[in-house]
Amino acid sequence: MAGDVDKHRxxxxxxxxxxxxxxxxxxxxxxxxxxxxxxxxSFPGGHMEDGETPEEAALRETEEEVGIPREEIRLLGRGNxxxxxxNYTLYTSVAEIPYESFLRAKPLAKEVARLILxxxxxxxxxxxxxxTCDVRSDVSDFPGERVGIDASYEWRFGKWKVPIYxxxxxxxxxxxxxxxxxxxxxxxxxxxxxxx
Numbered sequence: 001m002a003g004d005v006d007k008h009r010x011x012x013x014x015x016x017x018x019x020x021x022x023x024x025x026x027x028x029x030x031x032x033x034x035x036x037x038x039x040x041x042s043f044p045g046g047h048m049e050d051g052e053t054p055e056e057a058a059l060r061e062t063e064e065e066v067g068i069p070r071e072e073i074r075l076l077g078r079g080n081x082x083x084x085x086x087n088y089t090l091y092t093s094v095a096e097i098p099y100e101s102f103l104r105a106k107p108l109a110k111e112v113a114r115l116i117l118x119x120x121x122x123x124x125x126x127x128x129x130x131x132t133c134d135v136r137s138d139v140s141d142f143p144g145e146r147v148g149i150d151a152s153y154e155w156r157f158g159k160w161k162v163p164i165y166x167x168x169x170x171x172x173x174x175x176x177x178x179x180x181x182x183x184x185x186x187x188x189x190x191x192x193x194x195x196x
Contacts, residue, residue, distance in 0.1 A: 009088040012057035013045025015079055015188055016066075018117060020099045025117040026185070027097060029065065030175070032113045041116065041177045043092075043184065054078065054091030062095075066115065067106030073097055080187055082180075085135045085158055092184055118168055118177070123189050128163035128182055135160050 016027035031040050044062040048054065055078065059070040079092030107115055135158040144150055163182035167175070177185065 007087060010048040010091070011045060011088060012048050012052075012054040012061070012091040012093065013043040013184065014058040014062045014073075015043060015092055015094045015184065016062065016073070016097045017076075017094065017120065018097050018099055018102050020117065024120040026120055026123070027066070027102065028116045028118060028177070028181070029107070029111075030113040030116060032109065032111050035111055039113070039174055040179065040181070041175060042181045048091075055093045058091070058093045058095075065108050065111050067108065068097060068101050068104070072101040079184075080191070082183065082187075084180075085160060090180070090184075092188070094188070116175075120189075122168055123165065123185050124193070126166055128165045128186055131162040131164065133160055133162065134158075 018025045018027050027044075028041050029044055031038055031042055033039065044065045045058055046061045046065075048057040049060075052060070055075055059073060059075070062068065062073060063070045074096045076094045076096055079094050081092070082090040084090065102115070102117070105115060137155070137157075139155055144153060161183060162179055163186050164176060164178040165182050165185070167173070168177070
């Protein structure tokens with residue numbers, strides 16, 4: 001009867017690759033207003049439902065958000081897994097979407113403001129700025145006297161990287177690829193470079 005010790009959330013995203021005129025592009029979304037992280041650039045994906053594999057969740061979410069039938073999406077394999085400090089695990093899957101399917105896409109307006117194709121070469125050739133921050137809890141009111149410690153106790157803390165890619169084609173700041181999406185792309189591109 002194995003499971004999580006505490007509440008934990010599971011997400012899955014698709015890293016969709018579209019080939020157009022012999023060049024590879026990443027398919028990204030501009031998130032609609034009125035949902036979490038509005039206006040940010042992201043991959044299609046979301047919460048995993050009970051009983052779903054990461055691949056099934058990524059395909060379902062992509063079909064729902066982007067409007068491309070999962071039968072037209074060819075899975076290429078599982079990507080790396082990210083374990084976030086806020087009690088979540090994020091799985092990635094890599095897939096190929098035909099350009100013709102992209103042209104027929106019908107994004108879900110309440111979740112996706114628009115779809116964006118960005119060349120994979122842009123990310124391979126661009127070095128993101130990486131902002132690193134401490135991840136700490138506020139323990140100022142911890143009842144140390146109950147366990148025999150005082151304010152000098154050294155609590156453990158972590159680091160979190162927030163990559164920021166340069167603007168693509170003079171895009172406005174609000175179309176900058178940053179945060180979790182940039183982290184996934186940075187890791188994906190690094191893996192491709194190591195394989196090549």
